[in-house]
Amino acid sequence: MKMLSIDRLRPTQMTHGMREVREKTEKYKALSGHELEMAIAERPIPVVYGPNSAPFAIDHHHVAAALWRANVKSVPFVLVRDLSFLPQADFWQTMENNRWTYPYDAEGRRRPFSEMPEHVWELADDEFRSLAASVRDAGGYEKTSVPLEEFRWADLFRCTLPRPNSDDEFESLVKKAIKLAKSDIALGLPGYLGPVD
Structure with a gap:
């Protein structure tokens, strides 16, 4: 190699x-x-x-x-x-x-x-890029082969959620972002899984 x-x-x-x-x-x-x-x-x-x-x-x-x-x-x-x-x-x-x-x-x-x-x-x-990865790892959306998918999710979170200022705020934001990722607002993003059951 x-x-x-x-x-x-x-x-x-x-x-x-x-x-x-x-x-x-x-x-x-x-x-x-x-x-x-x-x-x-x-x-x-x-x-x-x-x-x-x-x-x-x-x-x-x-x-x-x-x-x-x-x-x-x-x-x-x-x-x-x-x-x-x-x-x-x-x-x-x-x-x-x-x-x-x-x-x-x-x-x-x-x-x-x-x-x-x-x-x-x-x-x-970019905290929202980290948030996108955490949401994906927690099952908020699926990993796909679409180039730059995580940045598209980061932009959604950036537009709708406050920037976290601490680890505790970040962890709290992950839960909100997972719900957001499974809502209609995320429809069309790569790896979208659909509404929360």
Whole structure:
């Protein structure tokens, strides 16, 4: 399997859920030897080569950031597409057309591609992205293969729920968000499961 140094990996999104990164970091730190190698191998980073053959991660930003925080310096990767021949503007347009990038900040505002962080561990924390992951893990909606699905759920929660200021508020918000995820307001989002029974 091809390996890539995490510090060379370029992000294609501006935020991630820091709660998710911390949880994954602790899981990786608890592993060693063969167990750690197997855990790393089962989540290769899908990559698109961009200008100057820079490797851009199009998924698993949380995994790469958690591994970096756990002192793992390289990851296996899978090359999805080589777009290194494209000029910068055409590259980002192609990435967006394929839904391989998400240029929005932690407030849900669109930002220029020039503001994309350089490293996967530099992404801003978005509590609503963490909330989306927690709601999915609690059965609020199903994981699908739809690109960037968690961000769509995060945007729903961002528009309808207050930002949590503590762990207790976050846990309380998960329960409200699960009900919201199963209500008609979430109809049409990827992985929607329908009304609460």
